[in-house]
Amino acid sequence: MSGFSEDMPFFDEPNARPSAPSGIAARAMAARSGHNNAPDYLKGLNPEQRLAVETTEGPVLVLAGAGTGKTRVLTTRIAHILATGRAFPSQILAVTFTNKAAREMKQRIGLLVGEAVEGMPWLGTFHSIGVKLLRRHAELAGLRSDFTILDTDDVVRLIKQLIQAEGLDDKRWPAKQFAQMIDGWKNKGQGPVDIAEGDARAFANGKGRELYKAYQERLKTLNACDFGDLLCHPIRIFRANPDVLKEYHKRFKYILVDEYQDTNTAQYMWLRLLAQRPQSSPLEGEVPAKRAEGVAAGGTAQSSNASSTAARTPPDRASPGHPPLKGEGNQRHSTVNICCVGDDDQSIYGWRGAEVDNILRFDKDFPGATIIRLERNYRSTAHILGAASHLIAHNEGRFGKTLFTDRDEPEDGKVHVHAAWDSEEEARAVGETIESYQRQQHNLNDMAILVRASFQMREFEDRFVTLGLNYRVIGGPRFYERLEIRDAMAFFRVVAQGADDLAFERIVNVPKRGLGEATIRQIHDTARALRIPMLEAAAKLAESDELKPKPRAALREVSANFERWQKALENTPHTELAETILEESGYTDMWKNDRSVEAPGRLENLKELIRSMEEYESLRSFLEHVALVMDSEQNAELDAVNIMTLHSAKGLEFETVFLPGWEEGLFPHQRALDEGGRSGLEEERRLAYVGLTRAKKNLHLWFVSNRRIHGLWQSTIPSRFLDELPEAHVEVAESGNSYGGYGNSYGGGSFAPGRGGQGGSQGAGRQNPYGASRFDNVGAGNEKSGAFSNSYATPGWQRAQANRTEATDRNWGSRSGHQVERIGYGETDSGYGAGRTSVKGHTIDGELVAKSVADKPSAFSVGDRVFHQKFGNGNISSIEGNKLTIDFDKAGQKRVLDGFVAAV
DNA sequence: GTGTGTGATGTTTTT
DNA sequence: CATCACACAC
Numbered sequence: 001m002s003g004f005s006e007d008m009p010f011f012d013e014p015n016a017r018p019s020a021p022s023g024i025a026a027r028a029m030a031a032r033s034g035h036n037n038a039p040d041y042l043k044g045l046n047p048e049q050r051l052a053v054e055t056t057e058g059p060v061l062v063l064a065g066a067g068t069g070k071t072r073v074l075t076t077r078i079a080h081i082l083a084t085g086r087a088f089p090s091q092i093l094a095v096t097f098t099n100k101a102a103r104e105m106k107q108r109i110g111l112l113v114g115e116a117v118e119g120m121p122w123l124g125t126f127h128s129i130g131v132k133l134l135r136r137h138a139e140l141a142g143l144r145s146d147f148t149i150l151d152t153d154d155v156v157r158l159i160k161q162l163i164q165a166e167g168l169d170d171k172r173w174p175a176k177q178f179a180q181m182i183d184g185w186k187n188k189g190q191g192p193v194d195i196a197e198g199d200a201r202a203f204a205n206g207k208g209r210e211l212y213k214a215y216q217e218r219l220k221t222l223n224a225c226d227f228g229d230l231l232c233h234p235i236r237i238f239r240a241n242p243d244v245l246k247e248y249h250k251r252f253k254y255i256l257v258d259e260y261q262d263t264n265t266a267q268y269m270w271l272r273l274l275a276q277r278p279q280s281s282p283l284e285g286e287v288p289a290k291r292a293e294g295v296a297a298g299g300t301a302q303s304s305n306a307s308s309t310a311a312r313t314p315p316d317r318a319s320p321g322h323p324p325l326k327g328e329g330n331q332r333h334s335t336v337n338i339c340c341v342g343d344d345d346q347s348i349y350g351w352r353g354a355e356v357d358n359i360l361r362f363d364k365d366f367p368g369a370t371i372i373r374l375e376r377n378y379r380s381t382a383h384i385l386g387a388a389s390h391l392i393a394h395n396e397g398r399f400g401k402t403l404f405t406d407r408d409e410p411e412d413g414k415v416h417v418h419a420a421w422d423s424e425e426e427a428r429a430v431g432e433t434i435e436s437y438q439r440q441q442h443n444l445n446d447m448a449i450l451v452r453a454s455f456q457m458r459e460f461e462d463r464f465v466t467l468g469l470n471y472r473v474i475g476g477p478r479f480y481e482r483l484e485i486r487d488a489m490a491f492f493r494v495v496a497q498g499a500d501d502l503a504f505e506r507i508v509n510v511p512k513r514g515l516g517e518a519t520i521r522q523i524h525d526t527a528r529a530l531r532i533p534m535l536e537a538a539a540k541l542a543e544s545d546e547l548k549p550k551p552r553a554a555l556r557e558v559s560a561n562f563e564r565w566q567k568a569l570e571n572t573p574h575t576e577l578a579e580t581i582l583e584e585s586g587y588t589d590m591w592k593n594d595r596s597v598e599a600p601g602r603l604e605n606l607k608e609l610i611r612s613m614e615e616y617e618s619l620r621s622f623l624e625h626v627a628l629v630m631d632s633e634q635n636a637e638l639d640a641v642n643i644m645t646l647h648s649a650k651g652l653e654f655e656t657v658f659l660p661g662w663e664e665g666l667f668p669h670q671r672a673l674d675e676g677g678r679s680g681l682e683e684e685r686r687l688a689y690v691g692l693t694r695a696k697k698n699l700h701l702w703f704v705s706n707r708r709i710h711g712l713w714q715s716t717i718p719s720r721f722l723d724e725l726p727e728a729h730v731e732v733a734e735s736g737n738s739y740g741g742y743g744n745s746y747g748g749g750s751f752a753p754g755r756g757g758q759g760g761s762q763g764a765g766r767q768n769p770y771g772a773s774r775f776d777n778v779g780a781g782n783e784k785s786g787a788f789s790n791s792y793a794t795p796g797w798q799r800a801q802a803n804r805t806e807a808t809d810r811n812w813g814s815r816s817g818h819q820v821e822r823i824g825y826g827e828t829d830s831g832y833g834a835g836r837t838s839v840k841g842h843t844i845d846g847e848l849v850a851k852s853v854a855d856k857p858s859a860f861s862v863g864d865r866v867f868h869q870k871f872g873n874g875n876i877s878s879i880e881g882n883k884l885t886i887d888f889d890k891a892g893q894k895r896v897l898d899g900f901v902a903a904v
Numbered sequence: 905g906t907g908t909g910t911g912a913t914g915t916t917t918t919t
Numbered sequence: 920c921a922t923c924a925c926a927c928a929c
Contacts, residue, residue, distance in 0.1 A: 097918070097919085098918065098919080099918090099919085125918085125919070126919080127918085127919045128919085130919095149919090151919085152919090226919095227918085227919045228919090230919075231919095262918095348916080349916085349917080349918085351915085351916065351917090352916085352917065352918080452915075452916075453915050453916070454915080454916085455914085455915090475917080512905070514905095516905095627919085628919060629919085645915085645916060645917090646916075647915090647916050647917065648916090648917080666915095669915055669916080670915095671915060671916095672915075672916085683916095687916080708920080709914085710913090710914060710920070710921090711914095711920030711921070712920075
């Protein structure tokens with residue numbers, strides 16, 4: 001077994017013959033799995049999973065629903081390929097999106113095949129494999145193999161320089177925006193010559209294309225590339241050098257792709273080049289570009305639906321139709337052994353270039369593909385699955401899977417839907433629920449709050465702080481994005497790669513050495529004029545007398561420092577060198593002398609940085625990994641509630657999940673609707689689906705009737721997604737919301753401002769806040785358990801219904817986009833005098849979306865005495881459109897929308 | 905260079 | 920409203 005790593009160099013030989021592995025493989029198999037015919041690793045797989053593992057030849061698409069054992073299939077499949085001697089470890093290309101996924105996969109393969117996993121140099125993220133390819137063939141892209149990888153921050157700074165150099169106003173043309181445009185282009189695999197004329201014109205007075213070109217040239221002189229290049233350069237290299245591509249065709253016997261629904265066009269092109277062998281596609285070069293056009297046009301839904309029906313595998317049948325190991329013995333390899341695993345229903349990254357279409361038309365791209373569905377869910381209760389499946393069924397462009405489970409435990413609760421008056425109450429109630437779970441011996445670690453937008457987190461954090469409840473926020477600011485880390489890295493980068501001007505510029509004057517803008521400009525100009533890196537230019541300038549004494553001395557010191565460190569690079573352990581650099585540059589001292597509150601933390605982070613360097617064998621390899629690895633570890637030891645966005649929850653699971661903020665405008669998010677139209681809505685729905693399917697046992701959804709958006713209170717209506725949940729699996733829980741003394745109605749009754757007239761004054765009744773206890777909640781819930789329909793009959797809910805009835809899901813097709821004027825609750829709810837906010841519904845591809853718009857002058861005037869349900873009585877002090885500034889007797893001055901107050 | 909003031913901005917995030 | 924980035928003045 002140990003032989004594997006020793007044999008590695010041999011494995012890595014691209015020319016190793018495919019028929020050779022039998023001996024080693026046999027050894028491997030015997031070593032790890034006993035001697036019977038069905039190896040251990042296949043045991044415990046269900047029939048579909050097993051089919052997905054054993055169908056090694058030809059293109060395979062595994063549609064793996066949430067919680068159906070996707071990773072298990074992927075890893076077992078690799079183990080199977082290795083154990084049966086189909087390929088050497090080094091002949092398998094396995095790509096993931098995140099480092100986390102790659103790590104997990106590696107670890108799990110390791111459990112199955114032992115050290116053979118170490119021989120898998122081509123297991124990694126798209127980007128890390130891209131780097132590897134690019135380092136090998138850098139010269140074909142006009143780079144040296146020691147190129148640096150710039151992160152977004154560097155890129156923006158660089159572009160800013162270019163915009164200024166172009167004589168353009170960098171305010172009118174923000175560098176950040178252009179960086180995003182470039183990113184978008186690269187996601188589509190487009191270089192400066194490929195971009196659409198319109199796109200090129202749209203930026204910088206029509207100079208978009210030139211700017212993009214200039215950017216690429218600048219990167220080349222810097223011997224650097226951005227993230228997008230890690231994909232685009234290899235694509236270009238493959239296209240321009242068939243012999244190179246051929247080498248990889250020979251090498252990669254098996255290709256596996258994780259989360260295929262998240263691939264963007266560039267990644268698709270990249271995969272296609274590698275997977276499509278010449279004989280099967282003579283035109284591969286033009287295929288992707290052509291296709292990219294077709295993709296946008298849509299119209300794939302039907303075709304994929306049709307094909308999916310054809311290829312459909314009933315969950316209870318092991319589909320013997322496809323004899324798995326056809327290719328044994330004959331090593332012709334004209335078929336493409338590519339296996340993509342994904343779930344079209346979990347595609348939630350369209351906004352950053354992912355093309356769901358890639359997965360939807362897999363069988364068009366790879367004719368004769370086997371499509372295997374994994375629908376047996378091992379994660380959630382039947383209620384949760386039922387709710388999720390019903391919701392996602394509202395989407396059109398999808399393969400269509402139905403998750404099922406064998407679990408049928410009667411004690412499993414339904415999915416709970418809760419209403420709250422506002423986000424504060426929402427946080428409070430969630431906190432209470434969490435505490436009650438905690439009393440039932442649930443670990444906080446097993447609970448998660450998944451929000452649509454990160455601003456929602458704060459309210460929960462605040463609440464948990466006052467409760468003294470541990471929580472952890474996942475996906476916050478990343479370690480490597482911190483100022484001090486980036487500074488330190490810049491030092492290291494200049495040492496490792498003297499031509500890294502961006503890094504040099506970042507730290508020439510750190511700590512402050514009196515090298516101001518003027519000096520830096522001069523260095524810059526000298527460097528450009530002589531076509532040398534800035535570091536060299538700085539050394540030259542320091543020796544000339546073109547500078548004033550002070551900057552000259554400073555510069556001399558800087559360049560002497562770097563010269564010394566660069567020399568030390570050869571013979572000093574890298575962690576030691578790193579420490580020396582930070583010491584000698586005065587960087588650590590700088591923070592030691594800083595008495596701001598952050599300083600100690602920053603020093604701590606620097607220590608952590610050095611510590612993490614130990615895992616790498618050299619400064620260079622460290623820098624490379626860090627450029628690609630942006631995720632930071634969280635301490636799992638602490639028992640704490642997890643708070644994160646829905647996006648970052650993908651792939652995770654929790655016993656208990658809370659999903660707050662299910663309101664129109666927030667979820668689905670207004671902007672997704674405005675910018676994405678129907679597909680935007682569908683992506684939001686998939687996000688909802690992801691959220692629901694994270695839960696194993698308990699699932700609580702929340703919506704509030706009032707939310708503060710951009711500083712002012714707005715009324716909200718329940719998310720349409722709530723309507724799309726099946727009643728059979730959902731239970732609307734009435735939460736006690738008597739806190740704060742705004743009314744004795746239950747959540748259901750107070751959905752919206754437009755509730756019964758007398759409720760207003762009564763609501764003001766001072767109910768003792770302490771009078772309410774958790775038991776009230778319980779009581780309320782039970783008492784009103786028949787309240788399911790009750791709740792759905794509340795004004796807010798009915799309004800939501802009414803707004804939607806005529807534009808049902810079926811009507812989407814019409815791209816009419818006509819505007820439907822609809823007067824909101826102001827007019828329809830007669831009971832409430834102040835409902836003057838008009839709600840202007842407008843259609844998005846036929847789907848009605850409620851939107852608050854100030855299109856009517858307020859009916860109030862300054863000085864009016866009014867009542868607000870949250871803040872009580874007050875006088876209007878000023879009016880702007882429908883926004884009122886009110887001096888409340890108790891609450892002080894607030895700005896609220898006029899729909900929220902009633903004349904007294 | 906540090907500090908204050910102004911103004912724009914206000915989803916989701918990986919690499 | 921609240922935050923952050925940037926510009927300007929000391």
